[in-house]
Amino acid sequence: MKAVESLMVNEFTDGILDPQKEMLGPVKNGGHIIANTTPGCWGPMITPCLKGGHEVTKPVYVEGAEVGDMIAVHIKSIRVTSIATASGNDAPVEGRFHGDPFVAGKCPDCGTMNPQTVIKGIGQESIRCAECGADVTPFRFTNAYTIAFDDDKKVGITLDKDGAEKTAHSGHYYMATPENSIQNPIVTFAPHDLQGVIGRLRPFLGQLGTTPSRAIPDSHNAGDFGSFLIGAPHEYTLTSEELEDRTDGHMDINRVREGAVVLCPVKVPGGGIYLGDMHAMQGDGEIAGHTTDVSGIVTLQVSVIKGVGAEGPVLLPVKEDLPYLARPFSNEELKRAENLAETWNMKSNLESSLPLSFVGTGATLNEATTNGMERAAALLGISVPEVMNRSTITGSIEIGRHPGVVTVTFLVPETHLKNLNLLDLARRQYTYKE
DSSP states (O other): OOOEEEEEEOOBOSSEEOTTSOOEEEEEEEEEEEEEEOOOSHHHHTOTTSSSSSOOBOOEEETTOOTTOEEEEEEEEEEEOOSEEEEEEEEEOTTSBSSOTTTOBBOTTTOOBSOOEEEOSSSTTOEEETTTOOBOOSEEEEEEEEEEEOTTSSEEEEOOHHHHHHHHHTHHHHHTOOTTOOOOOGGGGOOOSSOSOEEEOOOEEEEEEOOOSSOEEGGGOSHHHHGGGBTOSSTTOBOTTGGGGOOOOBOOOTTOBTTOEEEEEOOSTTEEEEEEEEESOOOTBOTTSOOOBOOEEEEEEEEEETTOOOSSOEEEOOGGGSOGGGSOOOHHHHHHHHHHHHHTTOGGGOOOEEEEEEEEEOSSHHHHHHHHHHHHHHHHTOOHHHHHHHHHHSEEEEEEETTTEEEEEEEEEHHHHHHTTOHHHHHHHHOOOO
């Protein structure tokens, strides 16, 4: 099939990222992907026929992308379309899943695995098994809220009981779920533990990446959630070695927003770009386990970087999202450094550098930090202790998602960026202007 310049995506997976399944596209190297994304965690979590904990777009084949390359994904725009959503902290319900409530939901009465469901009424008992009518939701809220957004999608407020129940009776409308989405709208639960809380919107993508080289549930395509698959009793069980086939597309890093660039590793021909799990806002860590999942329209531009061979994603955030120590130097700062170097007779040895953020994931934050540092060292051809030093004095370690996603950010010498064919990209993202 001939590659297209722009591809509209409005089809979704069943929760499994499977490299054996046909991809959409192809889209041209340098082309655009426009997607109408579904809400992430909570809707799929109460829809046990979805097997991955999320409902992401079907992967897109990118022309010219080969195993060992990276695909630079430029986030051109993110627009929230939901009027309201609901979220909160979760508790799994014993007896309603086999080993993993995100992947292997089970009806507690008839025993059907990944059952189809129907909605009867509102509240946390409203999702029923289509076979026998039993309450079948694998998760319940512990503390939760319904939040509505203003027309300009600048602020939101958490609703009282009447407002929450109003959204619950027309869930698909208020959440603006795409036509091909099969998830139950989480506002159906009508939670209202928090009322009158004001929040600012800053939307980003919780899921953005490439297809792993083996079938992996979408929410588990990361080192922390992926660890649940090791020795699991269901069909998607993995060994720790097999988990290395992940691509860490499920990052929940709030810096993956409009204007950022994500460099995604290619582990299958064509890369298989997928996206979803848009969040209206989230503080670092997503400490509640979930945040405000929304529908939205996303425009991406994709370009292939040949032969880079990174094991995980690399992020170029927008400048204002960079840690203070990792921000590109101003002309005034550079002049000060040059003057200081002259006093030490070493002016010719000053580095030119630009920032990169290396994504690391693991079962714990410590493991994720080690993973991120090792990925940075391997890609740049330096030692882990050098990464430690550079990220200490010219960068920072930041939490993406608790329990195990971080970014290791520091200023990288331009000589290394040039060797990786990343210098022009980094300069376009970060060239300082007075």
